[in-house]
Amino acid sequence: MAVYQIPVLSSLGKRELAADLPQEVNPHLLWEVVRWQLAKRRRGTASTKTRGEVAYSSRKIYPQKHTGRARHGDIGAPIFVGGGTVFGPKPRDYSYTLPKKVRRAGLAMAVADRAKEGKLLLVEDFAGVNGKTKEFLAWAKAAGLDGSESVLLVAESELVRRAARNLPWVVTLAPQGLNVYDILRTERLVMDLKAWETFQERLGGKE
Structure with missing residues (x-):
């Protein structure tokens, strides 16, 4: 494990939060987790x-x-x-089981990879964002997010997710929905502190 200094943004300014995350990223393990996720999503209705x-x-x-x-x-x-x-082909279920230990390790590695690249931002509060897209755009501009990179926004507030979900460069998720596939298919990861807390609980085996 390595200690990462992750920036935290609030209406009062920026600070940093120290977090223990994996130092090494195993590409094959990430591939295994993504493959498992996509297999679960297959409808399997071909007949x-x-x-x-x-x-x-x-x-x-x-x-x-x-x-x-x-x-x-x-x-x-x-x-x-x-x-x-x-x-x-006949209708079938493509899903299979993957050990929880592997799933947790994959999620930790995906987040660590974004932290290592400086592409992880924690947000204490989305000041001024109350469900309107223009409000989120104003906040994003102030936070240095201009749409040049795709963003995975993980926020507890439904109003914040609603304000951002119509933007083509933003993918929104509730804290419980954080997953390896969406982290890897976007370039930046933005999480509120509730999402970060949920992520930490999942790493501790409470999912």
């Missing part, structure tokens, strides 16, 4: 019809013998155009 499910008669299309042609049964056989599919 094809077998020869018993296609809308054709099961009548034998012509006699077995004396036609000089190959032997065939019903026209819904897979060999015919429009017939059933052999071994096609």
Whole structure:
């Protein structure tokens, strides 16, 4: 573990908070966690019809013998155009289990990576933000966020999330929704202190 000095922004100015986070980032472990997340999100609704499910008669299309042609049964056989599919996809659940220890380590590494790059900002209060996009834009400009980088905003206040969610460069989450995939697909991570507290609890095994 390493001690990171993370900037904390409030209406009174900036200060720093010391936090213990992993020093080394394991790319393969992060890949494992992202793969697990995306597998859980797959709908798994792809479905094809077998020869018993296609809308054709099961009548034998012509006699077995004396036609000089190959032997065939019903026209819904897979060999015919429009017939059933052999071994096609059926609805399934793509999710699988991943140890909690690995998930916690991945989340800690993702946050540590943003802290190491200087892309992590903690916010004590979103002064003047009460649900309006223009209010959030004014706050973001004062905080040095101008939209040139994508931002993951993790905030407890629904008003703050509502004010930011219409901006194309902001992804908003509640504190409980902080995850590796969204951290890695955005360039900056902005969290309020409640989100930081929830993150610390998750690292302590209270999820």
